[in-house]
């Protein structure tokens with residue numbers, strides 16, 4: 001059946017499974033009509049907005065039999081999450097009961113919501129803009145406190161304000177340009193206008209570049225710092241992973257080649273989310289399965305933000321170690337000299353020479369020695385490059401926003417180029433307008449149906 005943004009929608013807004021309480025949320029014009037058909041208790045027409053009310057859900061199609069004892073929240077438009085009438089049924093948190101109540105809601109005037117549709121309505125009805133909607137999802141998926149803060153900042157509208165302010169400035173200049181084109185009072189009107197465009201283009205570009213500088217850290221906070229643990233077989237890679245996880249997740253044995261496949265885990269290191277990738281030990285593999293694992297390790301080095309290269313301090317350096325040092329020379333790298341509880345057989349000075357003292361630490365993973373040192377080093381790598389600060393700690397965390405900021409900045413380059421090449425001002429302003437349009441796509445001042453479908457379909461059901 002064709003669905004529209006005017007239907008009354010419903011979904012279970014709590015995670016599936018057993019729990020203390022589950023919430024079935026209803027939003028739209030008929031939300032109150034629906035609940036009045038299926039609720040026995042107070043007269044809901046008489047209760048104030050933003051109240052929660054005791055009663056029972058009944059099934060009109062089954063002789064009004066009682067289905068559950070519930071609390072029902074009544075929230076009247078427009079001061080609600082979606083800006084529509086919203087009703088939330090707080091029922092007992094069983095799978096069967098929650099689904100039964102949803103079914104009753106659906107057969108009494110509501111239709112099933114699409115993923116993210118409540119938030120999409122909050123956007124379409126103007127309560128939040130597009131970047132704030134995206135922040136709702138980031139908030140749900142945030143993996144550490146730092147990621148959560150960045151998402152909350154965006155939900156509060158700080159990125160939106162910054163972008164809206166830039167757009168406003170551009171619009172003002174464009175209006176001035178129009179006036180000067182239409183009524184050139186002075187002979188040098190064109191020169192004046194050009195000057196104005198040029199200085200505004202420079203100013204806005206500087207702001208955009210400042211924002212883009214935050215994107216690297218923003219991406220890490222959102223997606224995690226992709227970190228590969230590499231090294232010869234049996235050097236202690238999986239042991240180190242377990243230490244960072246503070247649990248025994250990866251299988252550790254004294255048999256070289258234990259880890260055959262790539263293992264991925266999220267860890268929180270002092271607020272920095274790491275996506276840790278334990279790889280198969282790299283050596284000239286003899287058997288096919290191990291060889292595939294090694295190929296993946298090599299790939300994983302290439303796609304990592306950070307490489308933890310593990311060496312065995314209790315054995316002399318091998319050709320494979322040397323290969324690995326070379327292979328990771330161009331990556332951001334921490335070299336870990338492990339097994340330092342055993343007699344040291346490796347030439348430490350040579351390693352210092354090869355990889356630099358700054359990025360070298362010693363550990364004894366078997367005793368969990370050096371884990372804190374490693375954690376500090378990782379956190380410092382992230383924070384020491386200096387958190388790029390902008391007004392109100394705005395951080396760009398989203399790939400869509402980054403791409404639009406680049407396009408906007410390129411459009412400004414075209415403005416400047418046009419001016420330097422003496423292009424007529426009415427042509428130059430087209431590029432300025434393009435910049436304005438790209439910025440508007442971040443906040444959703446301009447958007448397409450496809451974009452909304454694509455964005456909101458990534459949300460969870462009931463959000």
Ligand SMILES: Nc1nc2c(c(=O)[nH]1)N(C=O)[C@@H](CNc1ccc(C(=O)N[C@@H](CCC(=O)O)C(=O)O)cc1)CN2
Pocket residue numbers: 023078079080081088127463
């Ligand atoms: N039960 C419940 N808990 C929830 C939500 C919800 O919808 N239901 N939320 C969502 O999923 C989040 C809270 N977010 C919300 C954001 C705005 C409004 C809202 O009604 N805003 C109105 C009125 C604000 C006011 O009274 O001052 C507005 O902005 O006009 C409600 C929830 C998290 N917890």
Ligand SMILES: Nc1nc2c(ncn2[C@@H]2O[C@H](COP(=O)(O)OP(=O)(O)OP(=O)(O)O)[C@@H](O)[C@H]2O)c(=O)[nH]1
Pocket residue numbers: 231232233234235236237238239240251252253254255256257258259260279280281282338339340341342363364365366367
């Ligand atoms: N003495 C000592 N033994 C260690 C240390 N770290 C790890 N080991 C031992 O070395 C062996 C190999 O450890 P793993 O963590 O499985 O090594 P790995 O690098 O993941 O090995 P593969 O998965 O086979 O590539 C195990 O027996 C560990 O207990 C250490 O610091 N000191």
Ligand SMILES: [Mg+2]
Pocket residue numbers: 237238239250251258259278279281
């Ligand atoms: Mg392993």
